[in-house]
Every structure is written in C-alpha cells, then in structure tokens.
Amino acid sequence: MSMNLQSLKYSNTDGSNPRLQVLDQLVLPNEKVYLDVPTVQDAYTVIRTMQIRGAPLIAIVAVLGLSVDLHTCPKTIQEYNQMDDNDQQVLSYIREKMEYLKSSRPTAVNLSNALEELDQALIKAMSKKDETTTVSTKDILKKAVLDYSEFLLERDVSDNRAIGEFGAQAILNATKKEKVNLVTICNTGSLATAGYGTALGVARSLQQRNQLESITALETRPYNQGSRLTAFEILEEQMPGGRLICDSAAAALMQTKQVDACIVGADRVCANGDTANKIGTYQLSIVAAYHKVPFFVAAPITSLDINLESGSSIPIEERSSEELISTSQAPSHMPCWNPAFDVTPACNISGIITEKGVVEPDQDGKLNVKAFVEKHTSISES
Numbered sequence: 001m002s003m004n005l006q007s008l009k010y011s012n013t014d015g016s017n018p019r020l021q022v023l024d025q026l027v028l029p030n031e032k033v034y035l036d037v038p039t040v041q042d043a044y045t046v047i048r049t050m051q052i053r054g055a056p057l058i059a060i061v062a063v064l065g066l067s068v069d070l071h072t073c074p075k076t077i078q079e080y081n082q083m084d085d086n087d088q089q090v091l092s093y094i095r096e097k098m099e100y101l102k103s104s105r106p107t108a109v110n111l112s113n114a115l116e117e118l119d120q121a122l123i124k125a126m127s128k129k130d131e132t133t134t135v136s137t138k139d140i141l142k143k144a145v146l147d148y149s150e151f152l153l154e155r156d157v158s159d160n161r162a163i164g165e166f167g168a169q170a171i172l173n174a175t176k177k178e179k180v181n182l183v184t185i186c187n188t189g190s191l192a193t194a195g196y197g198t199a200l201g202v203a204r205s206l207q208q209r210n211q212l213e214s215i216t217a218l219e220t221r222p223y224n225q226g227s228r229l230t231a232f233e234i235l236e237e238q239m240p241g242g243r244l245i246c247d248s249a250a251a252a253l254m255q256t257k258q259v260d261a262c263i264v265g266a267d268r269v270c271a272n273g274d275t276a277n278k279i280g281t282y283q284l285s286i287v288a289a290y291h292k293v294p295f296f297v298a299a300p301i302t303s304l305d306i307n308l309e310s311g312s313s314i315p316i317e318e319r320s321s322e323e324l325i326s327t328s329q330a331p332s333h334m335p336c337w338n339p340a341f342d343v344t345p346a347c348n349i350s351g352i353i354t355e356k357g358v359v360e361p362d363q364d365g366k367l368n369v370k371a372f373v374e375k376h377t378s379i380s381e382s
C-alpha cells in the first residue's frame with residue numbers, strides 16, 4: 001500500500017540543520033504544493049490558515065517549526081546568541097514562542113499536550129546539566145527541542161499503526177462481520193497526521209486485512225476536508241467501495257442499511273468520553289444511535305484531555321463568516337455562525353480507540369477515559 005501522501009517533508013542533514021516543508025492542503029486536490037516553514041511565525045500561519053490541519057499534524061508542525069526557527073532563522077539565531085546564558089532567560093525565550101504557537105488553534109488538545117511534554121523535556125535537560133560542563137544552556141535547550149520534535153514525528157506514525165490494528169479488531173467484533181462498510185467524516189488520514197492516519201488508518205488496516213467492503217466519506221462542509229482530502233486519499237490508496245456523499249445524506253445512508261460502523265477522529269476527548277471533533281460529527285452520532293450503528297472514535301492518547309471533566313468545557317473554535325460564505329453561494333454580507341467543531345456526548349460512542357487499546361463502556365455504560373489514561377501513563381512512566 002502506498003504512503004505517497006506526505007503531509008510534510010522533514011530533513012536534518014548534519015544533525016543540527018532541520019528543514020520543514022508542509023503540503024498546502026488548501027490547494028489540494030488540484031495542486032500538490034509544498035511550502036517552506038522556516039520560522040515560528042510561518043508555522044503559526046500554516047496552522048491558523050488551515051494550510052495544514054488535523055489534530056496530530058498541528059502539534060507536529062508547531063514543534064518542528066519551533067526547532068527549525070531556533071536552528072536556522074537568522075533573526076532568532078542573532079537574538080539567541082546575544083542573550084546571556086541564563087537558564088531562566090533562555091527558557092523564557094523559548095516558552096514565549098511556544099505560547100504564541102499554542103494560540104494558533106484552540107480546540108485540538110494535541111498541540112497543548114505536545115508543548116507541555118516539550119516543556120518537561122526542557123526542564124529535564126536543564127536539570128541534567130552539571131557544573132563542570134562546557135556546553136551552554138542555550139545549546140542544551142536547542143538540542144532538547146530538536147530531539148523532542150523528531151521523537152514526536154516518529155511516535156505519531158507508530159501510534160497510528162497501533163490504532164489501526166486495535167480499531168480494525170474493535171469494529172469486526174462490534175459488527176460481527178467478515179467485511180465491513182464504514183462511514184467517516186472530515187480527514188483523519190495521512191494528511192491529518194505524520195502518516196497512516198487515525199480513523200482513516202483504521203480503514204487502511206481493514207483494507208490490508210481484506211476486510212473493508214466500502215468506505216463512504218462525508219463531504220464535511222464548510223471546509224470540505226471530506227471531499228477534497230479524504231476522497232483524494234481514498235482514491236490514492238485505492239480503498240474498496242470508496243465514495244463520497246453530502247453531509248445531509250448520512251441518515252439516508254443508514255436508513256438504507258449501507259453502513260455497518262462509523263469511524264471518526266477527535267480533537268479532544270474529555271475524562272468522561274465526551275469528544276470534540278469536526279462540526280457534523282455530533283449529528284452523525286445521533287443518526288448512528290437512532291439506527292443502532294456502532295460509532296467509534298479513533299485518536300492517539302495525546303488527544304485525550306483528562307483535565308476536562310466533560311465536553312461543556314471544551315473551547316470550540318469559531319471561524320469567520322467569510323470562510324463559510326466563500327465556500328457556499330450565500331450573499332456576501334450574510335451573517336453566519338461558523339463553529340469548526342462540535343461535541344459528541346460519550347453516550348453516543350461505542351468505544352475510543354487508542355494506540356494502547358480501546359476505552360469501552362463499563363457496566364454502567366460510561367466511558368472512563370480518565371482511568372484508562374492514568375493506567376497507561378503510569379505504565380509508560382515507570
């Protein structure tokens with residue numbers, strides 16, 4: 001199976017010369033254009049304008065962008081070199097750039113989780129510095145940013161492969177079928193990650209087992225991540241029974257029994273299992289519940305936010321009226337409400353598929369995401 005669709009290109013020729021290019025998703029599928037991301041400002045812009053998007057990819061591009069900026073941007077290098085080699089001053093300089101990146105898009109928690117993890121890596125690197133070393137704090141922290149960014153890039157693909165395997169099995173168990181018909185929303189494939197994908201990765205794993213009968217993509221208005229990106233990936237990967245429907249055809253699809261399971265991604269999953277994902281996901285979950293079609297969420301553990309008890313506290317990004325108008329035939333001055341995400345309540349979710357296994361409803365029907373995360377993070381820390 002080809003993995004031609006590279007959401008980004010990253011190289012690091014001599015170990016301290018990182019270079020980042022991202023595929024401009026706004027001009028897909030008509031053009032394949034890679035954009036250079038030489039600074040933190042550029043990383044912020046490609047995320048904010050949705051030239052790149054998808055929860056895992058947003059985090060990866062932000063962190064790689066920070067590393068590139070520190071190592072190769074002339075203005076940053078000059079400022080950095082002029083600073084005293086004072087631990088707190090150097091840390092604050094990097095943290096300021098991290099805060100700026102964090103403000104690019106609010107809903108997906110992967111970005112703030114990655115920045116938090118990076119912050120801990122920086123503190124750890126500084127604490128290891130001993131009195132006799134000749135290496136400066138500046139060099140230590142720069143290297144720590146680079147190491148963490150490369151680790152994040154690699155971890156994403158291996159986590160997605162594991163999600164694919166757990167997800168394929170969970171769907172086969174739930175549907176009790178040899179071959180399944182799936183429906184999905186938004187884009188959760190190679191283009192939303194460093195490779196392979198989350199929800200679309202599950203479809204990919206079923207395809208590899210020859211257990212995918214068909215996959216239907218919702219168009220995903222207003223940004224059309226389904227028709228522009230998922231449709232493109234489905235064709236590129238020659239997924240069986242690949243087709244597109246408009247968002248409002250989802251109920252009819254289930255009423256006419258053309259689908260066995262829904263598989264969607266996530267931007268943030270709360271402690272109780274409530275899940276923020278692309279606008280329209282909640283609606284799809286209601287239709288699935290009505291038709292008793294299993295509804296699965298696939299997401300890496302970095303999309304789980306156990307600090308938020310329930311979905312009502314998830315910040316939902318609202319985008320401009322202009323974005324909705326320019327992708328429709330509405331009069332140019334029409335006022336709009338354009339939320340980019342909605343929250344699917346845990347009660348509509350059959351399971352949350354992660355790289356460490358599946359969070360399934362307990363005997364009271366509750367999704368205990370908090371206990372799952374605590375169990376798996378304590379194992380990986382010990």
Ligand SMILES: CSC[C@@H](O)[C@@H](O)C(=O)COP(=O)(O)O
Nearest residue numbers: 053054055186188192265266278
């Ligand atoms: C693996 S991507 C999971 C989600 O981030 C995805 O489904 C989604 O909602 C993306 O929204 P987007 O606004 O395109 O960044």
